[in-house]
Amino acid sequence: MAPPVDAETYLRLACEEILLSSDNQNRQDFSLVAAIGRGFVASGQLRDELVRSVIEEYLTALALRAHRRFFRRAHNPGTPRTTLSAQRVVVGDFEVAGSAARLVIQRIVFADDSTHMDAVGVGAPPGNGSGSMRAGWLLGSGRRPTAHSPALKFGDDQGVSASASIGSWGSNGGSWHGSFTTDVPLSPATAWIEVDGVRLALPAPAPPPEVHRETVEPLEGLRGMLHHEIIAGRSRHSDNAAPEAVLDALAATGALAPDDLLAREAKDIMSALASGRATTKMAEPWKALLRRFPKTDGPVGDVPIGAAVDLAGCSIRFDSLHTDESSFSVRLAVSPGYPLLHHHFPGLAIELSPIEWWAEDDRHNNYLGAGDGGGGSGDIAEGAIAFGAPLDPQARELRLLPTAGNERVVVKIRLDGLEAPS
Amino acid sequence: VTGSGLGSLPPAIARVDCGEDRHTIRWEAGQLVALDHGDPDAERALAALGGQSFTCVDILSAWARARHDRRLLSALTRGLGDPMQADPAHFPPGQRGNWGRGAGSSTSGGRTTSSARLVASSVRGPSLASERPTDDEFRLLATLGHDLAFRMAATVTVHLLEEEDAPPGTTPPRAALEASLWGRVASTLRTWLGNPTLKVVLDVIEPDQPCAIEQLPDHQLRVALPLRWVADVWARDVALVAGRFSLSIIDASAQEVLLETIGPDLGPPRPLRIEWT
Numbered sequence: 001m002a003p004p005v006d007a008e009t010y011l012r013l014a015c016e017e018i019l020l021s022s023d024n025q026n027r028q029d030f031s032l033v034a035a036i037g038r039g040f041v042a043s044g045q046l047r048d049e050l051v052r053s054v055i056e057e058y059l060t061a062l063a064l065r066a067h068r069r070f071f072r073r074a075h076n077p078g079t080p081r082t083t084l085s086a087q088r089v090v091v092g093d094f095e096v097a098g099s100a101a102r103l104v105i106q107r108i109v110f111a112d113d114s115t116h117m118d119a120v121g122v123g124a125p126p127g128n129g130s131g132s133m134r135a136g137w138l139l140g141s142g143r144r145p146t147a148h149s150p151a152l153k154f155g156d157d158q159g160v161s162a163s164a165s166i167g168s169w170g171s172n173g174g175s176w177h178g179s180f181t182t183d184v185p186l187s188p189a190t191a192w193i194e195v196d197g198v199r200l201a202l203p204a205p206a207p208p209p210e211v212h213r214e215t216v217e218p219l220e221g222l223r224g225m226l227h228h229e230i231i232a233g234r235s236r237h238s239d240n241a242a243p244e245a246v247l248d249a250l251a252a253t254g255a256l257a258p259d260d261l262l263a264r265e266a267k268d269i270m271s272a273l274a275s276g277r278a279t280t281k282m283a284e285p286w287k288a289l290l291r292r293f294p295k296t297d298g299p300v301g302d303v304p305i306g307a308a309v310d311l312a313g314c315s316i317r318f319d320s321l322h323t324d325e326s327s328f329s330v331r332l333a334v335s336p337g338y339p340l341l342h343h344h345f346p347g348l349a350i351e352l353s354p355i356e357w358w359a360e361d362d363r364h365n366n367y368l369g370a371g372d373g374g375g376g377s378g379d380i381a382e383g384a385i386a387f388g389a390p391l392d393p394q395a396r397e398l399r400l401l402p403t404a405g406n407e408r409v410v411v412k413i414r415l416d417g418l419e420a421p422s
Numbered sequence: 423v424t425g426s427g428l429g430s431l432p433p434a435i436a437r438v439d440c441g442e443d444r445h446t447i448r449w450e451a452g453q454l455v456a457l458d459h460g461d462p463d464a465e466r467a468l469a470a471l472g473g474q475s476f477t478c479v480d481i482l483s484a485w486a487r488a489r490h491d492r493r494l495l496s497a498l499t500r501g502l503g504d505p506m507q508a509d510p511a512h513f514p515p516g517q518r519g520n521w522g523r524g525a526g527s528s529t530s531g532g533r534t535t536s537s538a539r540l541v542a543s544s545v546r547g548p549s550l551a552s553e554r555p556t557d558d559e560f561r562l563l564a565t566l567g568h569d570l571a572f573r574m575a576a577t578v579t580v581h582l583l584e585e586e587d588a589p590p591g592t593t594p595p596r597a598a599l600e601a602s603l604w605g606r607v608a609s610t611l612r613t614w615l616g617n618p619t620l621k622v623v624l625d626v627i628e629p630d631q632p633c634a635i636e637q638l639p640d641h642q643l644r645v646a647l648p649l650r651w652v653a654d655v656w657a658r659d660v661a662l663v664a665g666r667f668s669l670s671i672i673d674a675s676a677q678e679v680l681l682e683t684i685g686p687d688l689g690p691p692r693p694l695r696i697e698w699t
Contacts, residue, residue, distance in 0.1 A: 006596070006597055006600075008593070008597035009596070009597040009600050009601065011597075012496075012597050012598065012600070012601030013600075013601055013604055015496070015601070016496075016601050016604055016605040016608070019496075019500075019504075019605065020500060020503070020504060020605060020608060020609055020612070050593060057493045057496050057497075058496055060493070060496075060497060060557050060560055061496045061497050063557075064497055064506055064507075064560070064561055064564050064565075065504070065505070065506060065507060066507070
C-alpha cells in the first residue's frame with residue numbers, strides 16, 4: 001500500500017492536473033478541487049485559509065492561460081440584499097384576448113415594491129395588426145421586442161395605474177414566455193386587474209401559508225461534509241463526482257480507510273440516489289427521500305404560496321408550487337441571488353450553496369430540491385427549485401424546509417385543488 | 423542547489439515595450455536587470471511626477487515582490503506545452519496602477535550593452551518587498567517570455583529549497599515545490615511522448631539518489647527526480663535534448679553542460695554533452 005500523500009501536495013497536484021489539461025471543460029471544472037479542499041478541512045488535515053489560498057493561486061494561474069477571468073466565488077460577500085415580499089400570489093391561466101395576439105398571465109405576485117407577472121403568448125409577428133392587445137409585438141417569430149415596444153398598462157379596483165415592459169423572456173417556436181414587473185405595486189386586495197383595458201377577475205385571496213423557524217442539529221465534521229457534497233452535487237449538471245473525489249483524496253492522504261464506515265455510508269447513499277432505490281439499512285432522511293423516486297403518480301396543478309422568509313443572510317420569496325406526475329418545483333426569488341445562481345458556476349465556487357432545499361409531506365416522505373434554471377443578478381435571482389420525485393397523491397400538506405446550518409424555515413403549503421394524474 | 427547554482431545558469435533576456443521604446447530586461451544569477459534604465463530612484467520619481475508608468479520599472483518592482491513567492495511557480499509556464507495567453511483586461515491593475523503594455527519575446531544568453539541599468543533589488547523600497555504581489559504583477563512576470571520564465575522559476579525554486587524549513591507560523595514550501603516539479607515533469611513528458619493525457623507518477627528523491635523513469639501498467643510513467651531538477655535541468659531549457667529526456671546534470675559550466683539522458687524507449691541512461699558556441 002502506498003504511503004499517505006501530504007494533503008496540501010495532493011490538493012496542488014489536483015490543481016496541476018487541471019491546469020495542464022488541454023480540455024477547456026476540464027479546466028473549468030474546479031469543483032472537484034474545491035470539494036477535495038473542503039474534505040481536507042473537514043478532516044482536519046488543512047486549514048480553510050490554506051485551501052482557499054491554494055485554489056486562489058491556481059485560479060490566477062488558470063486565468064493566465066485561458067484568455068478569460070475565472071469566477072473565484074459564486075458569492076461576493078459585498079453583494080447587496082433586497083428584502084423581498086409577497087402579499088399575495090395568484091396562479092392560473094388568465095387570458096388577455098387581443099385582435100392580433102394571445103397573452104396568458106400565469107402568475108401574479110403582489111409585492112411591496114411592485115407586482116410581478118409571468119406570461120406566455122402567441123401572436124402575429126410585429127407590425128401585423130395594432131389592436132388593443134399591445135403585446136402583439138412579441139410574436140410568432142420569436143423576435144425580441146425592441147426598446148421602443150410599448151409597455152403594457154395595468155390597473156386595479158383600488159384605482160392604481162401601472163405599466164410594465166417585458167423583462168427576461170424566451171421563445172420557443174411560435175410562442176414566447178416572459179416576465180413583467182410593474183413600475184408601481186398593484187393592490188394585493190384587488191378583486192381584478194386590467195391589462196391594456198382587458199379586465200381579469202382574480203380568485204379570492206387565499207390565507208397566507210404558515211411560516212415558522214426551527215433549530216436543527218446539523219451533521220458536523222467529515223460526515224456532515226460528505227452529506228453536503230452529495231446533496232450539493234445533485235444540483236450540478238454533470239455527474240456528481242465530488243464525493244468520490246473527496247473519498248479518494250481522504251484515502252490517499254491516510255485520513256480515511258477505503259472501507260471506513262463513513263466512506264461506505266457515503267457510497268451507499270450515492271449508489272441509492274443514482275439507482276433511485278433505498279437499501280433496507282439506509283438511514284433517514286435518505287430512506288424517506290428515495291421512497292417517492294420511482295413513482296409517476298404525482299398530482300397535477302399549481303398552488304400559490306406567497307411567503308417571504310430570511311435565511312442564511314438571504315431574503316427568499318416563495319411564489320408558487322407546480323406539480324406533475326413525475327416531479328414538482330417551487331418558483332421563487334432570492335436576494336442576494338447566489339444560492340439560486342450557484343448551480344450556474346459550480347466549477348469555480350469554493351463554497352457550497354449555503355441553503356439546502358429540503359421538503360417533507362404529511363405522509364412521511366422527504367424531498368430534496370436543487371436549483372433548476374432561472375437567472376437574474378447577484379442582487380436578486382428568480383427561478384425554480386426542482387424536486388426530482390413526484391408529490392405523494394395522498395399528501396394534504398407539503399412543508400418546504402430550506403435549511404442552512406443549524407436553522408431551517410418551515411413553510412406549510414396546503415395541497416388543495418390539485419388534480420389526480422391522468 | 424546554492425546561489426552559485428543560479429550563477430551557473432546562462433543569462434536570458436526579454437524585450438518589452440517601455441514608454442515609447444523597446445527595452446531589454448535581463449535575468450542573470452537570480453537578478454532581473456533593466457538594461458536601458460539608470461538610477462532607480464530618479465526613474466521612479468520621474469514616473470510618479472509625470473503620472474507615467476515604465477514597464478521596465480514595473481517589472482522590476484513586481485520581481486522584487488514575487489521573486490521568493492511560491493505562487494510564482496504556479497503562475498509561470500510549465501514549458502512548451504503550457505503557453506501563456508493572458509488578456510490584461512482580465513487582471514485588475516495592481517496597487518501601483520497601470521502596468522503598461524506588457525512584455526514581448528525573450529532570448530537566451532543576452533549580454534549587457536549599456537552601463538545604465540536598473541536592478542530589481544535596488545528598486546525594493548521600504549515596503550515594496552514586504553507587499554504581496556498582485557495578480558497583475560504575476561501576469562506581467564508570467565508573460566515575459568519563455569526563457570525568462572524558466573530562469574524566474576529556477577530563482578524561486580532555489581530560494582524555497584534553501585528555506586525548506588519554514589519559519590514558525592508559515593507553511594513549508596515542500597508541497598509547492600513538489601507540485602511545481604510534477605507539473606513541469608508531466609508537461610515535458612507529455613510533449614516528449616506526444617501524449618497529452620499521459621499519467622505521470624512522481625517519486626521525489628533526495629539529490630544523491632539515482633534519477634529514473636520506468637513504465638508502469640496502464641500506460642503510466644513513474645519518474646524519480648529530486649526537487650532541484652526544476653532549477654538544474656528544466657530551467658536551462660535542456661529537459662528535452664535531441665529527442666531524449668534529461669534526468670540530471672552531471673556537470674555544467676558557462677560553455678557546456680553534460681547531461682544524464684534517457685531515450686523514449688526508456689532504455690539505460692546515456693550521457694549527452696551540449697556545448698554553447
